[in-house]
Amino acid sequence: MNDTMDDTMNADRPIPFRRLLAVEARKLADTRSGKIITVVMVGxxxxxxxxxxxxxxxxxxxxxxxxGIALGTLLPVLAILTMTGEWAHRTALTTFALEPRRHRVLAAKSVPPLVAAVALSLLAMLVAVPVTAVVAQAGGGPADWDIQPLWLLGWTGVNVLMAAQGLALGTLLLNAPAAIVISLSTPVLWAVVGRLGSAGAALAEWLDLNTTAAPLASGGMTWGEGARLATSAVFWIVLPMAAGVVRVLRKEVT
Structure with missing residues (x-):
């Protein structure tokens, strides 16, 4: 009787979030697409x-x-695949059966790509140090070791924003090809919009996340630039993610 009660109580306990997080993080290395993109980004x-x-x-x-060129392009793709993988491989039913509280699964899925963005940013800096030493030695000139902490923090933040944009698109669309096409074509489309007179330039100035994030990567940002970045982040990250979460919570899984 006591064993039965203990089993019932254990069944009612929620899965620890750290276990969900570990599972989702492992998928970055276990799935073929995640492994390929991660290896390509490191390379x-x-x-x-x-x-x-x-x-x-x-x-x-x-x-x-x-x-940042490679990371800004591929980090959103990795994030999109993280969010859409369950639906592409038709494993969402199993996942949500094991953890019915879908918002916890979405939260666990969101963390690994953001951590990957930070880790790859730090990797770039770690690689740059020995390369700088080798180049200085080969050229016979002094190396410029002046690294601004605000720049490193801001540049890493830009990479995190790019990953967050991919998460938002993936959650909203739940379709990897469509989300990836939008992510890759957006910079080109905004470049076109920015050349459509003053109205187009104003839209790009406020809504193009790549443009508004540039001052953050430079290590210095004014209040006006911060307002434009916040506006574009709401447009490309907050609103799509909110709508996507509502869609996932209500979507029928078959």
């Missing part, structure tokens, strides 16, 4: 930093910033 970070060192000189801050 591109190392290659871009090393390649820039041959032309930009021994300055680690400049070399590490080069990795």
């Amino acid at each position: 591109l970070v190392v290659a871009s930093v090393a390649a820039r060192g041959t032309v930009a000189g021994p300055k680690p801050q400049t070399l590490a910033a080069t990795a």
Whole structure:
């Protein structure tokens, strides 16, 4: 009788969030798509930093910033695949049967891509240090080791925002191809909009996340620039994520 009661009480206990987090983090390495994108991003970070060192000189801050091109493109893709994987592989029914509180699953899915953004940003800086030393030694000139903490913090924050944008698009659409196309084509579309007169330039100035995040990556931001960044973050991250969460919570899983 006591064993039966204990089993019932254990069944009623929620799955610890750390266990959900561990499962979702493991999927980044276990799934083929997540593994490929992670390996590609690490490779591109190392290659871009090393390649820039041959032309930009021994300055680690400049070399590490080069990795932002690859991270800004692929981090949203990784985040999108994280959010849409359950629906693409038709495992959502199993996942939500084990943990009916879907908001906890969504929260657990959101953390690994954001942590990956921070880790890859730090990796870029770690790679830039030995590359700077090698370039300085080969060139016979002094290295510029001036690394601004505010720049590093802001640049890492931009990468986190890019990953968050991917999470929002993936949660809203629940369709990886559509979300990836939107993510990759958005910079091109905003470049076109920005050239459509003063109205288009104003829209891009306030709603293009890549444009509004640039001052954050530079390590210095005014109040006006912060307001534009907040506006674009609400437009591309907060609103899509909120609508996506409502959709997932109400969506029928078959």
